[in-house]
Amino acid sequence: AQTVTQSQPEMSVQEAETVTLSCTYDTSESNYYLFWYKQPPSRQMILVIRQEAYKQQNATENRFSVNFQKAAKSFSLKISDSQLGDTAMYFCAFMIPLGAGGTSYGKLTFGQGTILTVHP
Protein backbone atom coordinates (compact mmCIF):
# COMPACT_ATOMS: atom_id res chain seq x y z
CA ALA A 1 0.00 0.00 0.00
CA GLN A 2 1.10 3.52 -0.73
CA THR A 3 1.39 6.16 1.98
CA VAL A 4 1.93 9.91 1.80
CA THR A 5 3.28 11.92 4.71
CA GLN A 6 3.23 15.67 5.18
CA SER A 7 5.18 16.45 8.33
CA GLN A 8 4.28 20.15 8.58
CA PRO A 9 0.72 20.63 9.88
CA GLU A 10 1.00 24.41 9.58
CA MET A 11 3.29 26.89 7.88
CA SER A 12 3.26 30.66 7.60
CA VAL A 13 5.07 33.08 5.33
CA GLN A 14 5.17 36.78 4.66
CA GLU A 15 3.78 38.09 1.42
CA ALA A 16 6.38 38.10 -1.41
CA GLU A 17 8.61 35.60 0.36
CA THR A 18 9.33 31.99 -0.55
CA VAL A 19 8.08 28.92 1.30
CA THR A 20 8.67 25.20 0.86
CA LEU A 21 6.18 22.50 1.83
CA SER A 22 7.47 18.99 2.44
CA CYS A 23 6.07 15.65 1.34
CA THR A 24 7.43 12.12 1.50
CA TYR A 25 5.82 8.97 0.20
CA ASP A 26 6.32 5.26 0.31
CA THR A 27 5.74 2.89 -2.58
CA SER A 28 7.25 -0.14 -4.23
CA GLU A 29 6.12 1.04 -7.66
CA SER A 30 8.56 2.62 -10.11
CA ASN A 31 5.98 4.35 -12.27
CA TYR A 32 3.62 6.80 -10.61
CA TYR A 33 2.37 10.37 -10.57
CA LEU A 34 2.65 12.95 -7.81
CA PHE A 35 0.45 15.97 -7.32
CA TRP A 36 0.08 19.04 -5.16
CA TYR A 37 -3.49 20.21 -4.66
CA LYS A 38 -4.62 23.42 -3.00
CA GLN A 39 -7.83 23.67 -0.99
CA PRO A 40 -8.76 27.25 -0.06
CA PRO A 41 -11.27 27.90 2.71
CA SER A 42 -14.05 27.75 0.06
CA ARG A 43 -13.24 24.01 -0.11
CA GLN A 44 -12.78 23.61 -3.88
CA MET A 45 -9.74 21.38 -4.45
CA ILE A 46 -7.54 22.85 -7.18
CA LEU A 47 -4.59 21.21 -8.92
CA VAL A 48 -1.37 23.16 -8.40
CA ILE A 49 1.23 21.00 -10.09
CA ARG A 50 1.82 17.46 -11.34
CA GLN A 51 4.97 15.37 -11.72
CA GLU A 52 5.44 12.09 -13.57
CA ALA A 53 7.97 9.86 -11.81
CA TYR A 54 9.71 8.89 -15.07
CA LYS A 55 10.58 12.52 -15.76
CA GLN A 56 13.83 13.67 -14.21
CA GLN A 57 13.08 17.35 -14.76
CA ASN A 58 11.22 19.03 -11.92
CA ALA A 59 7.81 20.41 -12.86
CA THR A 60 7.15 24.16 -12.67
CA GLU A 61 3.98 26.22 -12.97
CA ASN A 62 4.59 29.95 -12.75
CA ARG A 63 5.44 30.66 -9.09
CA PHE A 64 5.12 26.99 -8.11
CA SER A 65 7.89 24.45 -8.53
CA VAL A 66 8.72 21.05 -7.09
CA ASN A 67 11.87 19.33 -5.92
CA PHE A 68 11.35 15.68 -6.83
CA GLN A 69 13.90 13.30 -5.31
CA LYS A 70 12.86 9.82 -6.48
CA ALA A 71 15.49 7.87 -4.57
CA ALA A 72 14.63 9.67 -1.34
CA LYS A 73 10.88 9.46 -2.13
CA SER A 74 10.55 13.16 -1.49
CA PHE A 75 8.34 15.67 -3.32
CA SER A 76 8.45 19.21 -1.93
CA LEU A 77 6.57 22.24 -3.23
CA LYS A 78 8.21 25.66 -3.43
CA ILE A 79 6.03 28.74 -3.68
CA SER A 80 7.89 31.86 -4.75
CA ASP A 81 6.67 35.43 -4.32
CA SER A 82 3.88 34.27 -1.99
CA GLN A 83 0.55 36.03 -2.37
CA LEU A 84 -2.39 36.39 0.02
CA GLY A 85 -4.43 34.20 -2.31
CA ASP A 86 -2.02 31.32 -1.68
CA THR A 87 -3.49 30.91 1.81
CA ALA A 88 -5.01 27.43 1.80
CA MET A 89 -4.58 23.82 2.83
CA TYR A 90 -2.07 22.08 0.54
CA PHE A 91 -2.25 18.36 -0.09
CA CYS A 92 0.39 16.13 -1.57
CA ALA A 93 -1.08 13.17 -3.44
CA PHE A 94 0.14 10.00 -5.15
CA MET A 95 -1.38 8.00 -7.99
CA ILE A 96 -0.48 4.76 -9.73
CA PRO A 97 -1.19 5.10 -13.46
CA LEU A 98 -3.06 2.66 -15.64
CA GLY A 99 -0.81 -0.19 -16.73
CA ALA A 100 1.27 -0.29 -13.60
CA GLY A 101 -0.54 -3.39 -12.46
CA GLY A 102 -3.03 -4.24 -9.74
CA THR A 103 -6.42 -2.65 -9.33
CA SER A 104 -5.50 0.48 -7.42
CA TYR A 105 -4.61 2.59 -10.44
CA GLY A 106 -6.24 5.94 -10.80
CA LYS A 107 -6.86 6.33 -7.09
CA LEU A 108 -5.36 9.40 -5.41
CA THR A 109 -3.76 8.78 -2.01
CA PHE A 110 -3.52 12.03 -0.08
CA GLY A 111 -1.32 13.22 2.76
CA GLN A 112 -2.76 14.88 5.85
CA GLY A 113 -2.28 18.36 4.45
CA THR A 114 -0.36 21.50 5.41
CA ILE A 115 -2.18 24.69 6.29
CA LEU A 116 -0.33 27.60 4.71
CA THR A 117 -1.04 31.14 5.85
CA VAL A 118 0.37 34.09 3.94
CA HIS A 119 0.63 37.24 6.05
CA PRO A 120 0.56 40.76 4.58
Place this chain on the structure above:
Amino acid sequence: EAGVAQSPRYKIIEKRQSVAFWCNPISGHATLYWYQQILGQGPKLLIQFQNNGVVDDSQLPKDRFSAERLKGVDSTLKIQPAKLEDSAVYLCASSLVLGTDTQYFGPGTRLTVL
Protein backbone atom coordinates in the same frame (compact mmCIF):
# COMPACT_ATOMS: atom_id res chain seq x y z
CA GLU B 1 -15.97 24.72 -19.64
CA ALA B 2 -18.21 23.95 -16.68
CA GLY B 3 -16.56 22.25 -13.71
CA VAL B 4 -17.73 19.37 -11.56
CA ALA B 5 -21.11 20.19 -10.03
CA GLN B 6 -22.31 18.88 -6.68
CA SER B 7 -25.46 19.34 -4.66
CA PRO B 8 -26.44 20.06 -2.02
CA ARG B 9 -23.56 22.12 -0.66
CA TYR B 10 -24.60 21.55 2.95
CA LYS B 11 -26.76 18.95 4.66
CA ILE B 12 -27.63 18.44 8.33
CA ILE B 13 -29.42 15.25 9.38
CA GLU B 14 -30.10 13.21 12.49
CA LYS B 15 -28.30 9.91 12.97
CA ARG B 16 -30.10 6.93 11.43
CA GLN B 17 -31.62 9.15 8.74
CA SER B 18 -30.84 8.77 5.05
CA VAL B 19 -29.12 11.25 2.76
CA ALA B 20 -28.16 11.42 -0.90
CA PHE B 21 -25.57 13.49 -2.72
CA TRP B 22 -25.49 14.24 -6.41
CA CYS B 23 -22.54 14.84 -8.73
CA ASN B 24 -22.35 15.87 -12.38
CA PRO B 25 -18.82 15.50 -13.80
CA ILE B 26 -17.14 17.60 -16.44
CA SER B 27 -18.66 16.86 -19.83
CA GLY B 28 -16.90 13.99 -21.57
CA HIS B 29 -15.10 12.71 -18.48
CA ALA B 30 -15.41 8.94 -18.33
CA THR B 31 -14.11 8.46 -14.82
CA LEU B 32 -15.86 9.65 -11.67
CA TYR B 33 -14.66 9.44 -8.07
CA TRP B 34 -16.26 9.94 -4.67
CA TYR B 35 -13.97 10.91 -1.78
CA GLN B 36 -14.72 11.37 1.90
CA GLN B 37 -12.81 14.13 3.69
CA ILE B 38 -13.06 14.15 7.48
CA LEU B 39 -12.18 17.49 9.07
CA GLY B 40 -8.43 17.97 9.30
CA GLN B 41 -7.58 15.00 7.08
CA GLY B 42 -6.85 14.35 3.45
CA PRO B 43 -9.60 12.95 1.23
CA LYS B 44 -10.06 9.19 1.12
CA LEU B 45 -11.43 7.41 -1.94
CA LEU B 46 -14.78 5.71 -1.46
CA ILE B 47 -15.55 4.55 -4.98
CA GLN B 48 -14.46 5.12 -8.56
CA PHE B 49 -16.46 4.55 -11.75
CA GLN B 50 -15.36 4.10 -15.32
CA ASN B 51 -18.43 5.07 -17.36
CA ASN B 52 -21.22 3.21 -15.54
CA GLY B 53 -19.05 0.42 -14.13
CA VAL B 54 -17.39 0.27 -10.71
CA VAL B 55 -13.58 0.10 -10.85
CA ASP B 56 -12.83 0.19 -7.12
CA ASP B 57 -15.20 0.27 -4.15
CA SER B 58 -12.95 -1.47 -1.65
CA GLN B 59 -13.12 1.46 0.81
CA LEU B 60 -16.89 1.95 0.58
CA PRO B 61 -18.76 0.83 3.76
CA LYS B 62 -21.26 -1.19 1.81
CA ASP B 63 -23.52 -1.89 4.77
CA ARG B 64 -24.62 1.75 4.73
CA PHE B 65 -23.15 3.46 1.66
CA SER B 66 -24.21 2.94 -1.93
CA ALA B 67 -23.38 4.73 -5.16
CA GLU B 68 -24.54 4.51 -8.73
CA ARG B 69 -23.77 6.02 -12.10
CA LEU B 70 -26.51 4.45 -14.17
CA LYS B 71 -26.07 6.29 -17.47
CA GLY B 72 -22.35 6.86 -17.16
CA VAL B 73 -22.73 10.58 -16.57
CA ASP B 74 -23.99 11.90 -13.24
CA SER B 75 -23.77 9.95 -10.01
CA THR B 76 -25.52 9.63 -6.68
CA LEU B 77 -23.96 8.65 -3.36
CA LYS B 78 -26.34 7.53 -0.62
CA ILE B 79 -25.90 6.88 3.09
CA GLN B 80 -28.56 4.84 4.88
CA PRO B 81 -28.62 4.93 7.87
CA ALA B 82 -26.18 7.71 8.75
CA LYS B 83 -23.88 7.55 11.75
CA LEU B 84 -22.19 10.35 13.66
CA GLU B 85 -18.82 9.39 12.17
CA ASP B 86 -20.15 10.02 8.66
CA SER B 87 -19.89 13.76 9.31
CA ALA B 88 -17.47 14.90 6.63
CA VAL B 89 -17.15 16.66 3.30
CA TYR B 90 -18.00 14.43 0.36
CA LEU B 91 -16.01 15.36 -2.71
CA CYS B 92 -16.74 14.29 -6.25
CA ALA B 93 -14.02 14.35 -8.88
CA SER B 94 -13.79 13.41 -12.54
CA SER B 95 -11.08 12.74 -15.07
CA LEU B 96 -11.04 12.29 -18.82
CA VAL B 97 -9.59 8.80 -18.71
CA LEU B 98 -8.84 6.34 -15.96
CA GLY B 99 -5.43 6.11 -14.42
CA THR B 100 -3.42 8.78 -16.19
CA ASP B 101 -5.39 11.97 -16.23
CA THR B 102 -5.63 14.76 -13.69
CA GLN B 103 -8.68 14.64 -11.45
CA TYR B 104 -10.83 17.75 -11.18
CA PHE B 105 -12.82 18.25 -8.02
CA GLY B 106 -16.25 19.67 -7.28
CA PRO B 107 -16.98 22.06 -4.38
CA GLY B 108 -18.07 19.20 -2.10
CA THR B 109 -21.04 18.57 0.16
CA ARG B 110 -20.56 19.17 3.88
CA LEU B 111 -22.57 16.62 5.85
CA THR B 112 -23.25 17.06 9.55
CA VAL B 113 -24.85 14.13 11.39
CA LEU B 114 -26.35 15.05 14.77
